[in-house]
Amino acid sequence: MTSLRRTAVLFTGVAILTGTVALAMGLSCGRHLTVQAVGLWLVHALTAVLAAWLAWTLWRLHSKVRQLRDSEATYRTLVNASSDGIAIFVLDHVRFTNPALLRMMGYASESEILGQHYAAFLPPETVDEVRGLVDTWVTRGLVEFHELQARRKDGSLAELEVSASTLVYQGEGALQFIVRDVTERNVLRRRAAQAAKLAAVGELVAGVVHELNNPLTAIVGYAGLLAKQPHSPSQEEDLARIAAQAQRAASIVRKLLTFARLQEPERRATDLNQLIRDTLDLQAYRLRTSRVAVALDLAPDLPQPAVDAQQIQQVLVNLVVNAEQAMAAAGRPGQLAVATRSAGSAVEIRVNDNGCGIPSEHLDRVFDPFFTTKAPGEGTGLGLSVSYGIVRDHGGEIRIESRLGEGTTFIVLLPLGQPPRAPEGPRPASGGRLPTRRWLVVDDEPVALDVLQHALGSVGQYVEVAGSGHEALQRLAAESFDYVVVDIRMPEMDGATLKALIEERLPELRGRVIYCTGDTANPTTRALLHSSALPTIEKPFRAEDVEGAVRRLVAAAEHPRA
Ligand SMILES: Nc1ncnc2c1ncn2[C@@H]1O[C@H](COP(=O)(O)OP(=O)(O)OP(=O)(O)O)[C@@H](O)[C@H]1O
Numbered sequence: 001m002t003s004l005r006r007t008a009v010l011f012t013g014v015a016i017l018t019g020t021v022a023l024a025m026g027l028s029c030g031r032h033l034t035v036q037a038v039g040l041w042l043v044h045a046l047t048a049v050l051a052a053w054l055a056w057t058l059w060r061l062h063s064k065v066r067q068l069r070d071s072e073a074t075y076r077t078l079v080n081a082s083s084d085g086i087a088i089f090v091l092d093h094v095r096f097t098n099p100a101l102l103r104m105m106g107y108a109s110e111s112e113i114l115g116q117h118y119a120a121f122l123p124p125e126t127v128d129e130v131r132g133l134v135d136t137w138v139t140r141g142l143v144e145f146h147e148l149q150a151r152r153k154d155g156s157l158a159e160l161e162v163s164a165s166t167l168v169y170q171g172e173g174a175l176q177f178i179v180r181d182v183t184e185r186n187v188l189r190r191r192a193a194q195a196a197k198l199a200a201v202g203e204l205v206a207g208v209v210h211e212l213n214n215p216l217t218a219i220v221g222y223a224g225l226l227a228k229q230p231h232s233p234s235q236e237e238d239l240a241r242i243a244a245q246a247q248r249a250a251s252i253v254r255k256l257l258t259f260a261r262l263q264e265p266e267r268r269a270t271d272l273n274q275l276i277r278d279t280l281d282l283q284a285y286r287l288r289t290s291r292v293a294v295a296l297d298l299a300p301d302l303p304q305p306a307v308d309a310q311q312i313q314q315v316l317v318n319l320v321v322n323a324e325q326a327m328a329a330a331g332r333p334g335q336l337a338v339a340t341r342s343a344g345s346a347v348e349i350r351v352n353d354n355g356c357g358i359p360s361e362h363l364d365r366v367f368d369p370f371f372t373t374k375a376p377g378e379g380t381g382l383g384l385s386v387s388y389g390i391v392r393d394h395g396g397e398i399r400i401e402s403r404l405g406e407g408t409t410f411i412v413l414l415p416l417g418q419p420p421r422a423p424e425g426p427r428p429a430s431g432g433r434l435p436t437r438r439w440l441v442v443d444d445e446p447v448a449l450d451v452l453q454h455a456l457g458s459v460g461q462y463v464e465v466a467g468s469g470h471e472a473l474q475r476l477a478a479e480s481f482d483y484v485v486v487d488i489r490m491p492e493m494d495g496a497t498l499k500a501l502i503e504e505r506l507p508e509l510r511g512r513v514i515y516c517t518g519d520t521a522n523p524t525t526r527a528l529l530h531s532s533a534l535p536t537i538e539k540p541f542r543a544e545d546v547e548g549a550v551r552r553l554v555a556a557a558e559h560p561r562a
């Protein structure tokens with residue numbers, strides 16, 4: 001282009017020079033007009049005209065080229081600066097890409113990608129579907145956004161929103177794509193949808209658990225009480241069976257509660273690396289017999305988040321057991337890798353296995369309570385729901401990356417934060433016979449009343465019962481009691497109101513009224529229990545639970561400094 005300008009300048013010079021000469025000759029030739037002079041003048045004049053015309057044409061061309069160059073630069077800037085990817089395919093092969101598309105797909109330069117067939121960027125299982133789409137796009141000419149999956153250079157999957165249009169590129173029919181990476185957006189959407197779904201399931205579970213708690217309380221309680229009475233060996237076996245099955249049901253209920261309720265974990269700054277080592281030690285036998293090689297990559301100087309170590313250990317056990325089962329299912333030598341690292345304001349734990357992987361259609365369901373792909377009796381489908389509940393209660397997150405047939409990584413993120421001080425509950429007075437005290441138990445469920453009465457009676461307590469708040473107030477006005485147990489959820493007058501009235505009318509019972517409830521999944525109940533420093537009897541309870549609560553309460557009320 002500079003040569004164009006140089007030529008134009010040259011011709012302008014020639015035009016001026018020859019024009020000047022012709023002008024000078026014209027002025028001087030007036031007096032000595034010869035044929036030779038006229039001929040020479042004509043040559044100069046014509047050269048001047050020709051050179052001027054050429055110069056003008058070249059200047060115009062130069063200006064056109066400049067305009068073209070400017071507009072090309074504008075378009076190039078637009079295409080290069082676009083955050084959307086742009087790609088042009090001629091006969092299904094890449095002919096042009098912009099930097100955004102290269103970034104999205106993980107390539108460093110256009111040369112790595114030019115000339116490749118589109119199938120090279122797709123997961124094999126989607127190639128046929130995309131081929132059908134491309135045919136439709138070519139026929140229809142313009143297609144609005146459509147979502148599809150693509151494989152990046154490093155093999156990871158990207159979710160792309162693609163719009164296509166046909167055009168002519170360098171004289172050939174071509175298909176142009178505008179591509180947006182929506183992987184992150186979709187992850188966030190799915191996470192929000194999953195959280196909403198699990199919250200709804202949680203509410204349902206909380207309701208079911210509440211309904212199950214009373215009958216279970218009765219079964220566990222009566223079985224425990226019967227066991228203390230004289231019986232024949234065959235009755236003993238039956239009782240043991242009832243107790244074992246009831247315990248199993250109670251343990252499922254407890255797991256469901258962990259999933260459903262927003263339970264405040266008892267947090268303390270915890271060395272997660274050590275917790276991981278301890279957990280793997282616990283699982284060492286299981287992993288060794290399954291021939292699983294364990295690799296640890298634990299970040300030194302890992303910050304210590306405030307967590308409930310026991311609960312987080314439960315999460316780790318669930319993940320390790322799942323990994324071991326998935327590796328056994330894959331039938332190749334297992335490799336389990338556990339890594340920790342600091343991730344901004346959180347700590348990240350990754351549990352990776354080379355097991356069977358999780359099909360994409362299951363990814364949204366594995367946290368659902370009772371979702372399992374294991375044979376009956378092998379899994380209840382509660383491990384991940386419980387883990388989800390625990391991590392959520394810590395304000396953290398649990399994510400999955402999985403490739404079918406290749407393996408799975410569970411990523412647990414636990415936020416760093418100030419450890420709230422664990423509530424200093426009254427300590428149980430251990431061992432020894434309990435002094436006999438007078439108890440009033442208030443519950444609208446006759447079965448619960450009966451079981452509690454028996455349970456308290458079996459540890460030497462004198463117990464009276466009342467079926468409602470009003471009846472309890474009448475009894476308390478007429479007789480004296482040392483302690484009162486109130487159910488929280490009762491019709492007419494609830495437990496909290498009753499407790500407040502008792503403490504107002506009978507100040508000597510302050511610190512001696514405790515709650516009994518099966519409704520710990522309910523946020524109001526949780527708040528109530530949280531605000532009370534006294535022990536609680538949670539349904540379904542075992543005789544030991546009741547005894548423990550009684551000991552703690554008596555210790556706190558009668559020996560406050562013990
Ligand atoms: N690491 C993994 N690899 C492959 N699939 C997994 C993995 N972890 C979980 N899953 C899938 O998720 C399902 C649910 O897991 P979860 O731990 O909740 O229940 P479970 O293991 O089936 O039973 P439970 O843990 O109650 O004994 C499993 O049945 C399995 O299909």
Ligand SMILES: [Mg+2]
Nearest residue numbers: 318322383384
């Ligand atoms: Mg499991």
